[in-house]
Every structure is written in structure tokens, then in C-alpha cells.
Amino acid sequence: MNVSHFDKQAQRESTCSLVHGTWRCVGAKIACAGACALMVGQLLLPSVALATECADPAAGTDEVAAAPVTPTVAEDAAATTAPAASTAPATDAAPAAQATVEPQQTAPTGATDESNDAAPAEQNTPSDNAATPANDAIMPCGVTDVVGGSDVRVNTTVVPRYTDCALPSNVTLEKGQSYTYDFPDVEGGIPEALASEVVEVKYYRADAASGTLVEVQDASMSDVTARFEPAGDHMRLTLTFTGGAADGSYRLTRNEALYIGSALEYTGTDYEGSSTIVNETRYDYYLRYVINSEITLVASENEALHNLNVNDVKTDYAPGEAPRATATIPVADADKYEIAYECWEEMELDEGSGESVPVAFWYSDPAKYTPGMKKIDHFEEGKFYMYSVELRLKDGITVGDDCDMNVNGHWTHHIKTVNGVFAPNAENMLCEQPIDEWRAIDVIEINGATTTFKAGDRPVFTANVPTGSNSLPQCEFWTGSDGSEVNSQEFWDQNITNHIDAFKPGVTYRYGIYLKSARGFYFTSDTKLVINGQECGYQVADSVSDEDSGWIYTLWLNTDLTFTPEATPTPDPLPTPDPKPTPQPGVKPAAKPAAKPVATTTTTKTVEKTTPAKKGDAVLATTGDTTAMTVAALGIAGATVAAVGLAATKRREH
Numbered sequence: 001m002n003v004s005h006f007d008k009q010a011q012r013e014s015t016c017s018l019v020h021g022t023w024r025c026v027g028a029k030i031a032c033a034g035a036c037a038l039m040v041g042q043l044l045l046p047s048v049a050l051a052t053e054c055a056d057p058a059a060g061t062d063e064v065a066a067a068p069v070t071p072t073v074a075e076d077a078a079a080t081t082a083p084a085a086s087t088a089p090a091t092d093a094a095p096a097a098q099a100t101v102e103p104q105q106t107a108p109t110g111a112t113d114e115s116n117d118a119a120p121a122e123q124n125t126p127s128d129n130a131a132t133p134a135n136d137a138i139m140p141c142g143v144t145d146v147v148g149g150s151d152v153r154v155n156t157t158v159v160p161r162y163t164d165c166a167l168p169s170n171v172t173l174e175k176g177q178s179y180t181y182d183f184p185d186v187e188g189g190i191p192e193a194l195a196s197e198v199v200e201v202k203y204y205r206a207d208a209a210s211g212t213l214v215e216v217q218d219a220s221m222s223d224v225t226a227r228f229e230p231a232g233d234h235m236r237l238t239l240t241f242t243g244g245a246a247d248g249s250y251r252l253t254r255n256e257a258l259y260i261g262s263a264l265e266y267t268g269t270d271y272e273g274s275s276t277i278v279n280e281t282r283y284d285y286y287l288r289y290v291i292n293s294e295i296t297l298v299a300s301e302n303e304a305l306h307n308l309n310v311n312d313v314k315t316d317y318a319p320g321e322a323p324r325a326t327a328t329i330p331v332a333d334a335d336k337y338e339i340a341y342e343c344w345e346e347m348e349l350d351e352g353s354g355e356s357v358p359v360a361f362w363y364s365d366p367a368k369y370t371p372g373m374k375k376i377d378h379f380e381e382g383k384f385y386m387y388s389v390e391l392r393l394k395d396g397i398t399v400g401d402d403c404d405m406n407v408n409g410h411w412t413h414h415i416k417t418v419n420g421v422f423a424p425n426a427e428n429m430l431c432e433q434p435i436d437e438w439r440a441i442d443v444i445e446i447n448g449a450t451t452t453f454k455a456g457d458r459p460v461f462t463a464n465v466p467t468g469s470n471s472l473p474q475c476e477f478w479t480g481s482d483g484s485e486v487n488s489q490e491f492w493d494q495n496i497t498n499h500i501d502a503f504k505p506g507v508t509y510r511y512g513i514y515l516k517s518a519r520g521f522y523f524t525s526d527t528k529l530v531i532n533g534q535e536c537g538y539q540v541a542d543s544v545s546d547e548d549s550g551w552i553y554t555l556w557l558n559t560d561l562t563f564t565p566e567a568t569p570t571p572d573p574l575p576t577p578d579p580k581p582t583p584q585p586g587v588k589p590a591a592k593p594a595a596k597p598v599a600t601t602t603t604t605k606t607v608e609k610t611t612p613a614k615k616g617d618a619v620l621a622t623t624g625d626t627t628a629m630t631v632a633a634l635g636i637a638g639a640t641v642a643a644v645g646l647a648a649t650k651r652r653e654h
Contacts, residue, residue: 151274151275151276152275152276152277152278153275153276153277153278154277154278154279154280155277155278155279155280156264156280156281156282157267157279157280157281157282158281158282158284159281159282159283159284160283160284160286161187161188161283161284161285161286162257162286162287162288163183163184163185163186163187163285163286163287163288164184164288164290165183165184165235165237165287165288165289165290165291166183166289166290166291166292167181167237167252167291167292167293168181168293168418169292169293169294170293170294170296170418171239171293171294171295171296171418172295172296172298172418172419173224173239173240173241173295173296173297173298174241174298174396174398175241175297175298176241176242177240177241177398178238178239178240179238179239179240179418180236180237180238180239181236181237181238181239182231182234182235182236182237183234183235183236183237184234185232185233185234186233186234186235186260186285186287187285188261188263188283188285189233190230190233190234190235190260191260191261194260194261195230198228198229198230198235198258198260198287199227199228199229199230200227200228200229201225201226201227201228202215202225202226202227202228203215203216203217203218203219203221203222203224203225203226204216204222204223204224204225204226204252205221205222205223206223206224206248206250206297207250208248211248211249211250211251212250212251212252212253213250213251213252213295222242223241223242223297224239224240224241224242224252224295224297225239225240225242226238226239226252227240235287239295241297241298247297247298248296248297249294249295249296249297250294250295250297251292251293251294251295252291252292252293252294252295253291253292254289254290254291255289255290255291256288256289257286257287257288257289258286258287258288258289259284259285259286260285260286260287261284261285262282262283262284262285263282263283263285264280264281264282264283265280265281265282265283266278266279266280267279267280267281298396304398304399304400304403305336305337305397305398305399305400305403306399306400306402306403306404307403307404307405307406308333308337308391308399308403308404308405308406308414308421309329309330309333309405309406310327310328310329310339310389310391310405310406310407310408310423310426311327311328311329311330311408311409312326312327312328312408313326313327313342313387313389313407313408313426313427314326315387315408315427315428315429316429316434317379317385317429317431318379318431318433318434319378319379319380319381319431319432319433320378320379321378321379322377322378322379323344323362323376323378323379325339325342325364326342327339327342327389329391335394335395336393336394336395336397337391337392337393337394337397337420337421338391338392338394339364339389339390339391339392340365340389340390340391340392340419340420341363341364341365341368341389341390342363342364342387342388342389343361343362343363343364343368343387343388343389343390344361344362344376344385344386344387345358345360345361345362345385345386345387345388346358346359346360346361346376346383346384346385347359347384347385347386356384358386359374360374360375360376361373361374361375361376362375362376379429379431380431381431381432381433382430382431382432383430383431384428384429384430384431385428385429385430385431386425386427386428387407387425387426387427387428387429388422388423388424388425388426389407389422389423389426390417390420390421390422390423391420391421391422391423392419392420393419393420393421399416399421403421405421405423407423407426407427408427409544410426410427410544412425412426412427413425432519435519435520437520438520438521438522438551439470439520439521439522440521440522440523440524440527440551441470441471441517441521441522441523441524441527442526442527442528443527443528443529443530444471444515444523444527444528444529444530445465445466445469445471445530446463446464446465446473446513446529446530446531446532447463447464447465447466447532447533448462448463448464448532449462449463449476449511449513449531449532450462450463451511451531451532451561451563452563453503453509453563453565454503454565454568455503455504455505455565455566455567455568456502456503456565456568457502457503457565458501458502458503459478459486459500459503461476461488463476463513463531469518470517470518470521471515471516471517471518471523472515472516472517472518473513473514473515474489474514474515474516474554475487475488475489475492475513475514476488476511476512476513476514477492477511477512477513477514478500478509478510478511478512479509479510479512479558480500480504480507480508480509480510481507481508481509482498482504482507483498484498484499484500484507485498485499485500486499486500503565504565505565505566505567505568506564506565506566506567507564507565508562508563508564509562509563509564509565510558510559510561510562511531511559511561511562512541512556512557512558512559513557513559514554514555514556514557515554515555515557516553516554517552517553517554522546522551522552522553523543523551523552523553523555524550524551524552525550525552527552529557529559531559531561536559536560536561537559537560538557538558538559538560539557539558540555540556540557541556541557541558542554542556543555543556
């Protein structure tokens with residue numbers, strides 16, 4: 001045996017033993033570290049799980065839990081109404097804020113009696129509610145003294161407010177007719193709660209001995225019925241002559257006040273030592289009837305008029321001419337009515353309201369002028385004027401509710417008055433230089449008119465005239481063979497009952513047009529009509545003309561243009577071809593399936609969407625916290641490290 005070889009072998013074994021011992025120490029240390037990590041993970045995991053279960057569930061949905069709010073005590077703004085120099089304690093200022101009371105809370109049940117008793121202002125009456133706490137001590141119902149915990153008094157000054165309801169001094173009532181009069185608006189308005197309570201119906205009998213209308217309870221014994229009722233913010237009286245032959249004049253009187261409500265107004269707070277005095281004013285509102293009128297009853301059996309006519313009104317004044325009374329009535333109606341007065345008003349456009357308002361006046365009756373009124377001495381060129389006229393009825397003549405009134409042959413709006421009929425804006429005039437020569441219109445040329453439609457089409461109106469035309473279209477219209485109509489102007493269209501909303505198949509429709517002549521021009525019976533370049537026949541439905549000259553100024557024409565829409569046939573539906581797949585670029589067609597069926601296993605992975613926690617938020621596991629995961633990872637890592645250490649130790653031992 002070689003000694004050197006033995007020494008080398010011993011040396012190698014000694015070195016290996018040292019290395020193996022070193023690795024055994026390292027492995028033991030690694031295993032110890034892993035075991036410690038595992039123990040820490042096991043100890044911390046239950047605590048983290050418990051904290052996770054206690055976490056706010058709202059945080060998991062990214063909601064913020066409402067933090068408790070400390071109530072804020074707002075200072076009463078009304079307390080600032082106390083004088084700045086007042087030394088009263090803060091608790092005494094509270095009644096001042098309570099003194100402002102809503103009006104609907106202030107209407108006392110017996111307010112009428114209180115007003116009639118005329119209680120002196122600023123009188124203090126002890127309250128019956130002596131035990132009421134200080135916050136409830138202020139009573140909005142009147143003069144109140146409060147005794148008890150705090151010395152608070154309320155001073156109420158009562159102020160009555162009256163709205164006088166009076167009739168004109170003379171009123172004429174005709175048998176079977178009603179007379180309506182609106183009293184002035186009530187101050188403060190009429191409360192809705194009292195609207196039905198102020199409605200009154202009274203019956204009066206004509207007493208010839210005393211010459212008065214005497215109130216009776218039985219309607220069958222009455223000659224006149226009076227109805228008092230609210231209309232908006234005012235009262236309305238309707239008188240109706242329902243009696244027999246009670247001709248003559250009778251005095252109607254009524255003097256009575258009706259309570260309709262109250263309103264409180266806080267006027268200030270005074271401080272006298274430790275006492276607080278709240279001042280208020282109570283306004284009591286009354287309707288006061290002060291009727292003292294002569295009622296003339298007309299028992300005439302004359303038939304009511306259904307037509308009123310005013311002729312010869314001059315509306316072609318030249319610049320510089322003075323207005324004059326020219327209106328006349330038909331001779332046959334001279335015993336029924338007469339001209340009460342005529343009126344011209346100079347109109348100007350109000351830029352603020354955009355409406356024309358009168359700025360100067362002329363009356364045929366000088367008594368109609370009022371002080372300060374600007375008078376029209378003569379007409380001025382370029383200014384616009386409006387004419388009105390009032391008729392006075394004679395000998396108990398009445399007019400029916402359906403009565404028509406015409407001025408210079410034109411229908412005009414009118415209003416019934418006490419003794420007649422008033423027609424405002426019956427005529428108007430733009431003052432211009434007179435026309436030296438009137439010229440006839442030979443041809444009416446209409447362009448761009450839509451004259452044919454299909455079934456189901458809605459009407460459209462497109463007609464126009466050439467520039468400078470003396471024929472001025474006012475509207476277009478269609479009439480159907482079924483009685484239907486449609487008009488291009490809303491003024492006429494809105495009153496059509498059988499309206500053409502869409503053209504119907506099988507119905508024949510006729511085209512019409514309404515025209516006026518330009519100033520200085522007129523139509524004749526020989527005037528031709530050309531529509532869209534083709535001459536068209538027509539029939540005159542209505543017109544305004546001069547009887548002496550035969551000149552025509554307006555024309556309502558029913559033309560010969562007609563059409564009858566046909567029903568549109570419904571086409572047969574075409575077969576729908578099967579859609580071909582659309583090739584997509586860059587996509588290879590799918591391979592054909594194998595001949596043998598292949599079992600396919602589909603794995604579905606469910607991914608829970610997690611809302612990331614906001615930066616700086618201390619939330620738990622359910623809200624995106626990583627603490628639990630960190631602990632779990634720590635445990636797993638410790639177990640792994642421990643296993644690795646043990647394995648290394650065993651491996652080195654071998």
C-alpha cells in the first residue's frame with residue numbers, strides 16, 4: 001500500500017466530511033426558516049379571514065359608506081330683526097321669527113263679528129292658552145298675551161279692506177234677456193276655499209207701489225233674478241228679467257259687506273325689560289255691495305233683430321282731409337236702431353308690446369272726448385287709421401245672440417252694450433294719395449301651384465304670382481266630393497269639421513283660390529285665369545264688388561282643376577334569396593370535420609371582475625386588499641423552503 005495514496009484518500013474523506021457537514025448545517029437552517037414562515041402564515045391567516053368577514057360589503061362594490069353627519073343647528077334668520085342695540089337674551093329673539101305667519105293660517109272663523117265690533121287697535125287681550133310653551137306662544141289669530149315661562153305678547157292691529165261692488169246708475173232689462181256686469185277685482189283675490197260660499201242667487205219682485213225691486217224667497221214670485229258669482233279675482237252680477245208684463249223703472253238697492261279672508265303682516269318686535277312684544281297687522285278683506293241703480297224693465301214682445309247694417313262709411317280720405325260722420329242705416333231699420341256715434345283712431349306700433357295702439361281720436365259725438373285726449377284734425381299721408389261705430393237700439397228693440405252686423409257690406413265683430421251694439425275696428429284705412437285712374441286686371445297668373453296628388457298624400461300649398469302682379473292671393477283651398485275641405489290659411493282652416501288630412505282614393509277633389517286686387521286695380525267678369533301656364537275655367541263662389549261700376553275687388557274661385565286619386569296596388573312580395581357567406585380577407589376557411597365524430601371537451605374559465613382599490617384606501621380582502629394573499633403566500637413559501645432544506649440535508653447525508 002502506498003502511503004501517499006492513503007494520505008490522499010484520508011484527506012479527501014476529511015474534506016468530504018467537512019463539506020457534508022456544512023451542507024447539513026445549511027439545510028437545517030433553511031428548513032428552520034421555512035418552518036418559521038409556515039408557522040407565521042398559519043397564525044396570521046385566521047385573523048385575516050376574520051377581518052375579511054367584518055369588512056364593509058359596500059367597499060367591494062366601490063361604494064363609499066356614508067359617514068355619520070353631525071346635525072348643524074341653523075340660526076333663525078328672523079332673529080336678526082331684533083334691534084342691534086338690544087340687550088335681550090338670544091332665547092327671547094325666537095318669537096320674532098314666529099311672528100311671520102302665512103295668510104291662510106290667519107283667517108279666523110268669526111272674523112266678521114270681530115270687524116263689526118271694531119275692536120280698538122293694539123288692544124291686548126289675555127290668551128286662554130296660558131300653559132302653552134314659549135315656542136308656541138305666538139298666536140296668529142289676534143291680540144294675545146302669553147304668560148308663563150317667558151313674557152311674550154303679540155300686538156295685533158286690525159285694518160279692514162273693502163272692495164266696493166256698484167252697478168251703473170241705469171240698467172235696462174228686456175224680457176228673456178240677461179245683463180252681465182263685472183265688478184272690480186277684489187284686493188288680495190278671492191280665496192278658492194270661499195269661491196263657492198260667495199255665490200248668491202237672489203229673487204226680486206217689481207213693486208209698483210214703492211217703485212223698487214223687493215227681495216223675495218220664492219222664485220215663482222220674482223220678476224228679476226240676480227246671480228252673484230266669482231269670475232277670476234272679481235265678482236260678476238247677472239240680472240235676468242224673467243217676469244211678466246212688469247214694464248217701468250224700479251230701484252234696486254243692496255248695502256251689505258261679506259267677509260272673504262284675512263292676512264297677517266309682521267311689523268316688528270319691541271323689547272321692554274324682560275318682555276318681548278311682537279307687533280303685527282291683520283288685514284280683513286270684505287266684499288261690500290253698494291248697489292243703488294235704476295232698473296228699467298222692458299216687457300216688449302218684439303222679435304229680436306238678427307241683422308244690423310251700417311252703410312256709406314267713407315274710408316278713402318285723402319291726406320289733409322278732415323274726418324266727418326258719413327254712416328247711414330237702411331231706411332227699413334230706421335225705427336229699430338240709429339247711429340250713436342262714429343270714431344276714427346290713429347294707430348301706431350308699440351315697439352315694446354309689438355301691438356298697434358291708438359294715439360289720437362276723432363268722435364262724431366263731442367261728449368266722448370276726455371281731458372288730455374289728442375284729437376285728429378285731419379288725416380296724414382302714410383298713417384294708419386281704424387274706424388269704429390256704435391248703434392243705439394230704439395223702443396225696447398233687442399238683438400239676438402246670433403245677430404250679424406255688416407259695415408259697408410262686410411261682416412264685422414260686434415259687442416252688445418247696455419243700450420245697443422258696438423263694432424270696434426269695423427273698417428281701417430291707410431291714408432294715401434287718391435288714385436287718378438283705376439285699371440282692370442285682364443289675366444290672373446298663378447305659378448307653382450300643386451294641383452295633383454296621390455292617394456295618402458297630405459295637402460301642400462305652393463302657389464305664387466309673378467313679381468309686380470296686381471292679383472294678390474290670400475289663400476288656396478281644396479274641396480272634396482265627399483264634402484271635405486282644407487284651406488292654406490289657419491283662420492279658415494281651423495273651423496273646418498270634415499277636414500282633408502290626406503287625399504283618399506275614389507274621391508274627386510277641386511282646386512280653389514281666393515284673391516284680392518292691388519290698390520288701383522279691379523277684376524271683371526271677363527278676367528282670365530292662368531294656372532301653371534295653362535288657362536283654366538272657374539266659377540265665382542263669392543266676391544266683393546261695386547254695384548254701380550261692376551268692379552270686383554275680391555274673388556273666391558272654384559277652378560276646373562280636379563283629380564281623383566287611385567288606390568295604390570300592393571306589389572307581390574319577391575322571394576328572398578338565401579344569404580351567402582361573405583368571405584373575409586385573411587381568414588382561411590374552416591377545415592372540414594373528420595368523418596368520425598370527435599368528442600369535444602369545452603373548458604369554461606370564469607374570471608371574477610375585481611374593482612381595483614383606490615390609492616391610499618385601507619380595505620380588506622373583499623375590496624381588493626392583498627394582505628391575506630401575502631400571508632398565504634408567505635405560508636406556502638415557508639413550507640416550500642422547509643421541504644427544500646430537508647431534501648438537501650438527506651441528499652447530502654448519502
